[in-house]
Amino acid sequence: MKNAICIFITIITFCVNVSAQDAKMNIFIDQLMNKMTLMEKLGQLNLASGVGNLPVATEGSGLEDFIRKGLIGSTGGKRNQEIAVNESRLKIPLIAGEDVIHGYNTIFPIPLAMSCMWDMELIEKSAQIAATEAGVSGICWTYSPMVDICRDPRWGRIAEGAGEDPWYGSLVAKAYVKGYQGNDLSASNTILACVKHFALYGASEAGRDYNTVDMSRLSMYQDYLPPYKAAIDAGAGSLMTAFNVVDGIPATGNKWLLDDLLRKDWGFKGLVVTDYASINSMKTHGMGESQAGAARALKAGVDMDLAGQIYVSTLGKSLEEGKVTQQEIDRACRRILEAKYKLGLFDDPFKYFNEKKAKEVILCKEHIDAAREIASRSIVLLKNNKELLPLKKTGKIAVVGPLANSKSDMLGTWSWKGKAENVISILEGIKNATGTKAKVLYAKGSSYTTDPYLLNVSKKKADYITPSIEKENQLLQEAKNIADKADIIVAVLGESRDWSGEAASRSDISIPECQQTLLKEMLATGKPVVLILSNGRPLTLTWEDEHVDAVLEAWHGGVQTGNAVADVLFGDYNPSGKLTATFPRSVGQIPIYYNHKNTGNPINVEAKYSSKYLDIPNDPLYPFGHGLSYTRFEYSNLVLDKTKLKTNETIKVKLTVTNIGKRDGEEIVQLYLRDLAASISRPVKELKGYKKVMIPSGKSKEITFDITSEDLAFWNKDLVFGTEPGAFDVMIGSSSADIRLKTTIDLEN
Structure with missing residues (x-):
């Protein structure tokens, strides 16, 4: 008591x-707003990115002059902050935001890779380290986390998210927000999180960036909105709008989305900022001229205009014409000032500029060690026939491939402060691990691609690259020469960092032909070949899976990629990562995701009239949740404390997992549920729990899951979230496709 x-x-x-x-x-x-003129209020709504050729403020003296006049609310740089607080009339500090996506100087694996750890503490730790380094370098606001659910790996920005599952994506969203913002936003080692892209951006049609999104409200609520809501519930202080339309209306001007749902239903009280010039792009969406778009965005609930400079240049006129109100302008201005206040900028405008501390924390040993651990745990062992891996640190090892000795590519997308000089390449990591015990030979073997279109897309004509058959033949011959001398071959293939991320969609997500040729020639030697993938998205790897015995998904793993790959390659770390996005057999299967609904005519390979492809199986190459270990786990003894559940009750599910292999290892035990009969069609399975456990060789551990009525709830056709009585399958397995144990429970009224 x-x-x-x-x-x-x-x-x-x-x-x-x-x-x-x-x-x-x-x-x-x-008191501050009572002193502000209309233009000073509009200035707070203006985020100047520092990019030139904008209608109001450009780099250099033009930008500085507008800061002096109080017409810029957000931009970076210590000099700009000095002007704002020393030379502007009201001394209002600037808020400095940047894309701190997966690290600041200490670059971690891309977010999609980190999600494959299934470890919220480490994801949170990566965000804490990013906040610490950014927070001493003048940055107090990050345009992260990106929580868009994506079921189409052609979309380049799948690299920035947590994959395809809304339940799991919600956990990841919370971890990032907690890591960035901590428990005290005014502390110098925390920065303001910005949830993006609100909403539905990951469902762009055809996987093409900036493209249209069209879906039912039911799909929105059930499959795409949960991670945004989770991030907001975790206390995220800001949110960024999306480029796409929602219900046919651009997200940046969508009142239902930004006011009715976000503000009224979800209770969000923070700052809403546009994506880059997305008010301007409303015109190309067909929503009228820029002034009309700005008025629409303000009324919908957008507070700050990122780089478009439309608010500061048109809202004054719209106010005169009665198209917006003073109250709407004041509301937006207040939210921006509140963010600055909560960050402590009014007390100390220069708290985020700490050169002495920066020298102590940026790329410090603690951060580098964390980057190595996180990169190691992000790696997914996709295939390991004949127990080819782990390798021994002896003999002669041929390392080939255009990504084997690349440093910059390991940084991945959105790593603007990362430097190649701080990266350990995969070749270096292998050499570091083997030392004098093995001889490591290297040849690049091929270019990234010889496709003229892929080589030159987005380039100016003066910068065009012409593929050279002679060069490719020379590179290939060099690889064949060292392969002849080697005992084993490690091929490092995949994607350049520029092939994923924003504006980096691909219609063909296979390994480029010249890299495939290299791999085929290495296999033709008859020597063991290990394929290491370095990429920013799921790839189509049907041929590779059929012919290569061992495949490691290493992603773009950050500054410690090479050491982390070597840790896994040689068995110093037993891989435990599992996929959070499905790898299709073919792009023809896309969109592809594990938690799909069943059809009225499920697949039957012997029946013509069933839902199937004629040329490939329906199932993916590597399913959601897939990931192997250097040991094996056996599941047994499934026991429930009861089989009938009432509201506010809990069913305890217990099982035993035994490590029956010869190595200690971690297993990610996954719990899936299926609603067998409901008022709407429900998915074939949904992830509702997981446990990551370390189990020594030959030992067993008892795993317990709690199932509550909340786990059985869903959005019905009337968009009411709740439960319906009936039977549910309980499935426990090592992946969404590898279900080891199964039973049924009943939910009662």
Whole structure:
């Protein structure tokens, strides 16, 4: 009883303190806004990216002049902050935002790779380190996390997210927000998170960036909105709109999305910023001229205009014409000032500029060690026939491939502060691990591609590259020469960092032909070949899977890629990663995802009239949740404490997992549920739990899952979230396709 009273008093005290802080903030902002002119208020709504040729402010003296006039609310740089707080009339500090996506200087694996760890503590740690390094370098706001659900690997920005599952993506979203913002946003080692892209951006048609999105409200609520909501519930202080349309209306001007849903239903009180010039792009969506788009965005609930400079140049006129109100302008201005206040910028505008601390923390040993651990745990062992892996650190090892000795590609997309000089390449990592025990031979073997279109897309004509057959033949011969001398061949193939991320969609997600030729020639030697993939998205690897005995998915793994790959390649770390995005057999299967609905005519290979392809199997090459280990795990002894569940009750599910292999290893045990009869068609299975456990060789561990009625709830046809009584399958396995144990429970009224 005494403990309960203490907890109650603590909660009351916290609420009183928060209320007092809010009251103090409101008084401060009220007083400040009473002094502001209309143009100074509009200036707060203006985020200048520092990019030239914009209608109001450009780089250099033009930008500085607009800061002096109070017409810029956000931009980076210490000099710009000095101008804002020393030379502008009201001394309002600037907020500095950047794309700190998977590390600042210490670059971690791309977010898709990190999601394959199934480890929220390490994802949170990566965000904490990113916030620490950015937070001493003048950055107090990150345009991250990207929580878009993506079921189409052609979309380049799949690299920035957590894959295809809304339940799992929600956990990842929370971890990033907690890592960036911590428990005290005013602390110098925390920065403001910005959830993006609201909403549905990952469902762009044909996997083409910036493209249209069209889906039912039911699909929105059930499959795409949960991670945004989870990030907001975790306390994210800002949100970025998407480029796409939602219900036919651009997200940046969509009142239902940004006001009815986000503000009213979800209770979001933070700052909403556009994506890059997305108010301007409303015109190309067919929504009228820029002034009309700006008015529409403001009314919908957009507070800050990123790089478009349309707010500051048109809202004054719209106010005069009665197309917007002073209240709407004030509301947007207040939210921006609140963000600055909560970050502590009014108390110390230069708190995020700490050169002394930067020298201590940026790329420090602790951060580098974390990058290596995270990169190692992000690697997924896709195939390992004949137990080819792990390799021994002896003999002669031929390392070939255009990505084997690349440093810059290991940084991946959105790593603008990462430097190639800080990267350990895969070749270097292998050499570091083997030392004098093995002889490591190297040849590039091929270019990234010889496809003229892929080589030159987005390039100016003066910069065009012409493929050279002679050069390719020379590279290939060099690889064949070292392969002849080697005992084993390691081929490092995949994608350049420029082939994934924003504006990097691909219609063909296979390994380019010249790289495939290299791999075929290496296999033709008859020597063992290990394929290491370095890429930013799922690839189509049907031929590779059929012919190569061992395949490691290493992704673009950040500054410690090489050491991490070597840790796994030689068995110093037993791989435990599992996929969070499905690898298709062919692009013809896309969109592809494990939690699909069944059809009225499910696949039957012997029946003509069933839902199937004539030329390939329906199932993917590598399913969601797939990932092998250097040991093997056996599942047994499934026991439930009861089989009937009522609201507010819990069913405990217990099972035993035994390591029957010769190595200690980690297993990610996955819990899936299926609603067998409901008022709407439900998915064939849905992830609702997982446990990541280390089990020594020959030992067993008991795993427990709790299933509640909340786990069985869904959005019905009326968009009401709740449960319906009936039977549910409980499935536990090593992947979404490798179900080891199964039973049924009943939900009662």
